[in-house]
């Protein structure tokens with residue numbers, strides 16, 4: 001069953017000052033099945049966040065359609081939960097208060113929402129922190145709280161925009177394992193934007209590789225690695241490296257096809273993403 005269908009999506013931005021038009025997304029189509037983890041990767045500035053923002057309903061497309069659970073997207077809604085790079089938590093609410101916020105808005109009775117909130121805090125390893133405040137948590141814990149908050153609402157699609165980008169490498173590996181564990185337990189539908197090739201391979205069932213701006217889908221790469229996944233074992237599988245190499249190749253080709261300006265950038269990204277995964 002299809003949870004998210006993106007069809008011939010196009011986005012042209014108009015620069016507020018110069019009035020110039022920039023085609024960010026030219027023609028992007030792909031679907032995400034219910035319970036599937038799909039990552040979107042592409043060169044810097046190719047429009048990954050734009051696709052996610054259109055799906056979230058924050059940005060309006062210039063053409064094409066987005067359908068979530070059979071309904072066309074026409075603005076933000078509780079059927080799509082977004083985990084941002086920065087935590088976007090309510091600093092004045094407790095950890096539990098943050099997790100149950102959406103349930104409260106939906107008038108779920110207090111006892112039930114608190115029980116659900118506690119359950120999701122446990123799932124992300126934050127049991128015992130329910131009555132703390134976000135500022136008392138580390139960056140990694142805040143990001144877990146962001147995940148718990150979205151999961152508690154049980155959205156049709158969970159949208160994650162580089163959620164671990166600002167977290168140190170060691171913690172990031174742990175959070176990726178935690179997210180994989182949560183995914184394998186609850187099977188939410190996930191649309192995940194990242195720059196990091198290894199991260200995409202480790203987490204995903206499929207990877208949508210976008211071209212440079214104005215972006216199109218270059219290739220959709222299947223990740224048929226066994227689950228449950230742990231870094232230590234997954235990174236040693238020849239299939240892991242084969243997929244990462246293929247994605248790097250697609251990204252590299254694309255940088256090479258540019259005016260040359262992106263070549264250094266592409267090389268650096270390939271190096272960063274394609275290096276030995278530092279299994280923590």
Ligand SMILES: Nc1ncnc2c1ncn2[C@@H]1O[C@H](COP(=O)(O)OP(=O)(O)OP(=O)(O)O)[C@@H](O)[C@H]1O
Pocket residue numbers: 013014015022024042043044045046047048049050051195213
């Ligand atoms: N509000 C806006 N107004 C004008 N141009 C925009 C706007 N938002 C994004 N753009 C442009 O659209 C293109 C795609 O941006 P977007 O942030 O979606 O790319 P991205 O792939 O997520 O980038 P990155 O990899 O750097 O995170 C970029 O060229 C960007 O400058």
